Amino acid sequence: MAKISINLKDGTAKKEDTLIVGIDLGTTNSLVAYMLDNKPVAVKGQDNTNTLVPSIIHFLPNGKKLVGDDAKAKLIDDPANTIYSVKRLMGKSYKDLSSHSEYLGYEVIDDDTESLVKIRVNDIFYTPVELSANILTALKLRVEKELNQIVSKAVITVPAYFNDAQRQATRDAGKLAGLDVLRIVNEPTAASLAYGLGQKADSSNLIAVYDLGGGTFDISILQIQDGIFEVLSTNGDTFLGGDDIDRLLMDYWLKINGRDKQDFIKEKKKLQELRLLAEKAKKVLSSNLLFKESFDGMNCQIAREVFDNLISPLVSRTLDSCKIALNDAGKTVKDIQHVVMVGGSTRVPYIKKSVSQFFDQPLYDSLDPDEVVALGAAIQADILAGNQKEMLLLDITPLSLGIETVGGLMDAIIPRNSKVPSRAARQYTTSVDGQVNLKVAVYQGERDQIADNRRLGEFVLKGIPPMPAGLPKIEIIFAIDADGILKVTAKELRSGVEQEIEIKSQYGISEEDMARMLMDSITNAEADLKVRSLLEARNEANNVLLSTQKFLQQNDQILSGEEKKTTLALANALKATVDGANKDLINKAMADLNEYTAPIAHRAMDVHVANAMRGTKLGEKEE
Numbered sequence: 001m002a003k004i005s006i007n008l009k010d011g012t013a014k015k016e017d018t019l020i021v022g023i024d025l026g027t028t029n030s031l032v033a034y035m036l037d038n039k040p041v042a043v044k045g046q047d048n049t050n051t052l053v054p055s056i057i058h059f060l061p062n063g064k065k066l067v068g069d070d071a072k073a074k075l076i077d078d079p080a081n082t083i084y085s086v087k088r089l090m091g092k093s094y095k096d097l098s099s100h101s102e103y104l105g106y107e108v109i110d111d112d113t114e115s116l117v118k119i120r121v122n123d124i125f126y127t128p129v130e131l132s133a134n135i136l137t138a139l140k141l142r143v144e145k146e147l148n149q150i151v152s153k154a155v156i157t158v159p160a161y162f163n164d165a166q167r168q169a170t171r172d173a174g175k176l177a178g179l180d181v182l183r184i185v186n187e188p189t190a191a192s193l194a195y196g197l198g199q200k201a202d203s204s205n206l207i208a209v210y211d212l213g214g215g216t217f218d219i220s221i222l223q224i225q226d227g228i229f230e231v232l233s234t235n236g237d238t239f240l241g242g243d244d245i246d247r248l249l250m251d252y253w254l255k256i257n258g259r260d261k262q263d264f265i266k267e268k269k270k271l272q273e274l275r276l277l278a279e280k281a282k283k284v285l286s287s288n289l290l291f292k293e294s295f296d297g298m299n300c301q302i303a304r305e306v307f308d309n310l311i312s313p314l315v316s317r318t319l320d321s322c323k324i325a326l327n328d329a330g331k332t333v334k335d336i337q338h339v340v341m342v343g344g345s346t347r348v349p350y351i352k353k354s355v356s357q358f359f360d361q362p363l364y365d366s367l368d369p370d371e372v373v374a375l376g377a378a379i380q381a382d383i384l385a386g387n388q389k390e391m392l393l394l395d396i397t398p399l400s401l402g403i404e405t406v407g408g409l410m411d412a413i414i415p416r417n418s419k420v421p422s423r424a425a426r427q428y429t430t431s432v433d434g435q436v437n438l439k440v441a442v443y444q445g446e447r448d449q450i451a452d453n454r455r456l457g458e459f460v461l462k463g464i465p466p467m468p469a470g471l472p473k474i475e476i477i478f479a480i481d482a483d484g485i486l487k488v489t490a491k492e493l494r495s496g497v498e499q500e501i502e503i504k505s506q507y508g509i510s511e512e513d514m515a516r517m518l519m520d521s522i523t524n525a526e527a528d529l530k531v532r533s534l535l536e537a538r539n540e541a542n543n544v545l546l547s548t549q550k551f552l553q554q555n556d557q558i559l560s561g562e563e564k565k566t567t568l569a570l571a572n573a574l575k576a577t578v579d580g581a582n583k584d585l586i587n588k589a590m591a592d593l594n595e596y597t598a599p600i601a602h603r604a605m606d607v608h609v610a611n612a613m614r615g616t617k618l619g620e621k622e623e
């Protein structure tokens with residue numbers, strides 16, 4: 001229920017609970033936006049000009065923290081105590097990023113490779129969630145100051161490829177900052193919303209969102225149908241962005257001035273200054289044809305045309321990603337109806353021209369490319385607050401989700417590329433008589449054997465009433481909510497015993513891993529199928545052997561000596577094949593046994609029925 005509080009000074013009412021802000025928690029910069037007179041606005045800082053809060057945290061010797069521009073200023077002088085690019089670490093284990101941690105100026109701790117990374121500053125360990133919470137707190141304070149009211153609800157954006165662990169981590173960071181995170185929204189979806197795309201209920205559109213920031217490149221292909229957003233595919237490069245353009249420019253100047261980069265690398269401060277000059281030149285060239293300055297005796301000059309040539313290979317790489325994303329979505333350039341530009345680097349005219357040429361159409365680039373995601377998040381927040389017609393935001397699951405079944409096989413319950421939110425249920429039973437517990441182990445991946453997939457978590461359904469094997473009806477439900485967070489429930493339907501977990505994976509899957517797992521599943525499909533059919537044959541054979549044993553015990557008095565002998569011999573023949581690797585032999589032995597026992601089983605059943613009708617049970621002595 002919405003609460004209304006009255007400002008006692010001026011008597012105005014404030015609907016505190018209906019205000020939901022939109023937050024873009026970025027790798028380089030973050031910002032917060034809200035709806036003002038039906039229009040999203042990004043909140044400026046104290047200087048009243050800049051809406052961007054650098055996603056940087058600096059730890060002072062007294063333990064206090066600086067966030068944003070003040071922290072950025074410390075990046076050169078005190079890198080060990082200044083944390084940037086935290087977003088790259090969200091929901092990741094050390095193993096996930098070991099190859100990249102050397103690029104970070106601060107210390108990333110690896111205490112055991114499967115656990116989530118921590119960052120050490122002055123002998124205190126911080127998680128990426130805590131550090132992100134610091135940035136979120138700064139944004140919360142910024143908007144509270146602007147609006148002069150408490151803000152406790154937010155929508156936060158994440159890249160479309162963020163997995164469950166990364167989304168959870170983002171949500172947790174919000175919680176830690178005192179924010180109730182009502183929705184995690186994909187950045188490309190937010191950017192499209194900012195341009196009003198998909199807001200007409202009857203519209204159907206295909207959108208490409210090209211996002212080139214400071215350090216990352218993402219291309220997403222979205223489909224909007226009846227107000228529902230669906231991410232068809234994503235591609236990109238987590239280490240490609242404006243920083244690389246700056247580096248290219250620095251190298252160019254060093255080269256034309258005949259300077260050795262190695263000399264500069266020793267002088268860290270000078271190198272940083274040159275980097276800043278390169279960034280300045282890049283920005284100047286976005287609106288001028290020439291940049292000219294001198295630095296440390298060097299002629300730092302460059303014309304737009306030369307600059308364009310310099311960055312051309314980098315731009316080509318982004319367009320290659322676009323081709324892959326289109327292909328993955330099963331679409332061509334001709335299908336794309338809108339192209340949305342996001343990220344500070346899309347201000348470069350050559351990039352705009354190249355992307356427009358590639359997609360053969362004009363671009364959506366009128367909004368500030370640094371603000372567009374936060375503006376869209378504010379619109380989404382407004383929709384959630386009930387101020388606009390409700391729109392569902394759909395995503396897809398990047399990998400299949402399922403559970404371990406007998407023999408270490410993966411049983412996919414929600415297949416890869418399923419729409420989110422999504423719910424699927426499947427029934428299972430026990431394999432042992434009197435089984436009272438059932439382990440539910442949840443996995444993510446495309447391979448047939450769980451050993452080749454990634455374990456997300458597990459729990460035990462306890463308190464199943466003892467029943468013969470095969471009798472309990474256990475329903476396993478997988479539900480992914482609109483934020484892509486998975487909840488698994490197991491319920492024994494006869495007794496109502498129920499257990500559920502929200503999957504908080506130990507660590508997330510890196511994009512490289514995700515790609516590798518998909519590739520593996522394709523290259524190993526044939527081998528997997530072989531292994532799977534062998535394991536299935538073995539499982540079935542074990543079940544048949546178990547029920548044969550029971551059959552012999554229960555029908556001892558009905559079966560003739562010859563029947564018992566032959567059944568036992570056929571069962572032993574089957575047993576001999578089970579551990580072998582030939583599924584055909586197993587299936588053949590199983591068929592032989594079944595063929596022989598089927599008529600005897602019918603006869604035994606008739607005897608049981610006749611006895612039951614006489615009111616006696618087999619084994620009881622007839623008087």
Ligand code: AMP
Pocket residue numbers: 026028029212213214215241242243279282283284286342343344345346347348369370
């Ligand atoms: P983002 O990560 O989206 O904040 O993007 C920041 C990147 O955009 C940095 O690499 C900036 O240098 C770059 N950038 C900002 N303004 C401009 C501009 N006018 N021209 C070219 N690049 C820019």
